[in-house]
Amino acid sequence: MATRRRSSPEIQQAVALKYEAGENGAPEVVASGRGRIAEQIIALAKAHGIYVKQDPELVEVLSRLDIGDAIPPELYAVVAEILAFVYRVNAKRDLHNSLPPSSR
Numbered sequence: 001m002a003t004r005r006r007s008s009p010e011i012q013q014a015v016a017l018k019y020e021a022g023e024n025g026a027p028e029v030v031a032s033g034r035g036r037i038a039e040q041i042i043a044l045a046k047a048h049g050i051y052v053k054q055d056p057e058l059v060e061v062l063s064r065l066d067i068g069d070a071i072p073p074e075l076y077a078v079v080a081e082i083l084a085f086v087y088r089v090n091a092k093r094d095l096h097n098s099l100p101p102s103s104r
Contacts, residue, residue: 011034011035011038012034012035012038012039012042013032013033013034013038013059013060013063014031014032014033014037014038014039014041014042014059015029015031015032015041015059015062015063015065016029016030016031016032016041016045016050017029017030017062017071017079018030019079019083025070026070026071026073026076027070027071027079027083028068028069028070028071029062029065029066029067029068029069029071030067030068031067032062032063032065032067034063051085051086051089053082058075058078058079061075062075
């Protein structure tokens with residue numbers, strides 16, 4: 001998910017992406033909004049332990065896409081970097097959580 005916090009009085013924006021590893025498609029937009037909707041997208045992501053990336057330039061481009069649209073090829077590299085980071089963080093968290101409490 002990419003978010004952007006703008007200085008007042010501009011409105012916050014958020015875009016959520018979904019990627020199914022193993023499917024042939026590119027990540028797709030599953031939520032997008034401004035203002036209160038953006039705040040709800042971010043709150044839901046955080047409540048579910050989903051990584052929130054703040055990237056004003058990326059969210060500006062992604063916000064032009066419609067829900068269900070796949071990201072364009074020119075964004076593959078930047079989104080792949082974010083996904084790789086998220087997978088590494090999740091793997092470390094899962095490993096940590098699988099250890100007995102005395103080993104943490």
